[in-house]
Amino acid sequence: MVSSVNRRKLLKAAGVAGITAIAGCLGGDGDGGDGDGGDSSQLSWHAGGQSGTYYPLSNEFKSIVDENTDYSLQVQSTGASVANVGSLGREEADFALIQNDVGYFAANGTGLEEFEGEPVENLRGVATLYxxxxxxxxxxxxxxxxxxxxxxxxxxxxxxxSGTQVNALQILESVGITTDDFEEQNSGFSSASDQIKDGDIDAAFVVGGWPVGAIEDLATTSDISLVEVPEDVREDIKSDAEWFADDTIPGGQYGGIDEDVETVSVQAMIATHTGVDETVVEEVTAAIFDNVDELSTKADFISVDSAQEGMSIELHAGADAYFN
Incomplete structure (x- = not known):
């Protein structure tokens, strides 16, 4: 791998010299990816809900990319994984955070009604995160x-x-609970927390890197419990869906929950699309992974060494140039 110092110099030079020439390749309708025909140095980055992990982490990536490249990330709060795949497929976003399972479904045209028989052929991976x-x-x-x-x-x-709904229904189905066996409500993490606090629902699925802010806030006002996923159920879940992995929520992450809670997880990942220029993807990737020591959100998990673990879709050429 080229040293990080030399890579940054080379990519920065390429970015300065070629920023105008590659404007039509950055995504969207040749408008540089900012969605409104503006500055070609503006890159659209779709995150997730503001009460989850995607949004604050994306803003940390923004600070790093803005400081270390000639580009500026425009972070947008969205409905997360499934919505973000749609934005990438339509080239309305240049980069987005998604779940690795949703990425697999989208790239292969399977698993979800939105993608069934209609693969998102321009979807590409950059790196897995946590x-x-x-x-x-x-x-x-x-x-x-x-x-x-x-x-x-x-x-x-x-x-x-959302990816959360996908995971929830997969897990419930693995233990024999179908949508006919419960009343389903659908909303984001913050709304779900309010519903639990008010007694409007019995339980909620929340998917995110611990600690999730919405659950932290709920635990300060209500006595909560996290339902464990025991080993036999985890094995059934992983047998039905290979992208799941064993995971543990350590005790002390949420008020009143002092013991470890066994569960499962998927992987968060950065994705892009084939319309984004190789140099742009390589420079943004280099900026992030050459400066992971500046991260505070999920910093213990994000590294160059683990950035291809659980990668479920084809890599973008720019990411491949950086990692390989």
């Missing part, structure tokens, strides 16, 4: 102590069409 942990949250006095106890309850499975 485990997105499955949290199953309920009131401490709800009487729900196992996944099987969720049958017959009211559950918020996440925003409609």
């Amino acid at each position: 485990p997105e942990t499955i949290h199953i949250v309920t009131q401490a006095d709800s009487g729900i102590s196992s996944i099987q106890d969720l049958e017959g309850t009211t559950i918020n499975t996440g925003d409609l069409g």
Whole structure:
């Protein structure tokens, strides 16, 4: 691998010399990816809800990229994975954070109704980042102590069409609970937390790197419990969906929960599309991974060494140039 110092010099020179020439390749309709025909140095980055992990992490990436390249990331709050894949497929965003399982579904035209038989052929990977942990949250006095106890309850499975909803339905199906066996509610993490606090739902699925802000906030005002996913259920889940991995929410991450909670996770990843120029992707990737020591969000997980673990889709040529 080229040394990080030399790479930055080479890429910065290329960016200065070629920024105008590659403007039509940055995404969208040849407008540099900013969505409104503006400055070609503006790159659109789609994140997730502001109460999750994607949004604050994306803003840390923005600070790094803005400081170390000739580009500026324009971070947008979105409905996360599935919505972000759509934005990339339509080239309305240059980069986005998605889940690795949703990326696989999209690239292969399977797994989700939105993608069935219609693969997102221009979708490309950049890097995997950190485990997105499955949290199953309920009131401490709800009487729900196992996944099987969720049958017959009211559950918020996440925003409609989100990666969280996908994971929730996969996990429930693995233990024999179908959509006919519970009442489904759909909204983001903050709304789900309010529903639990107000007693409007029995449980909620939240997918994100711990600690998730919305759950932290809920635990300060309500006594909550996290439903464990025991080993036998984890094995069934992983058998049905190979992109899941074992994970643990350490005790002390949320108020009132002192013991470790066993669960499963998917991977968060950076994705882009084939319309973004190779030099742009390489420079943005280099900026982020040459400066991971500047991150505070999920800093213990994000590194060059682990950035291709769980990569579920074809790499963009610019990312491949950096990592390989």
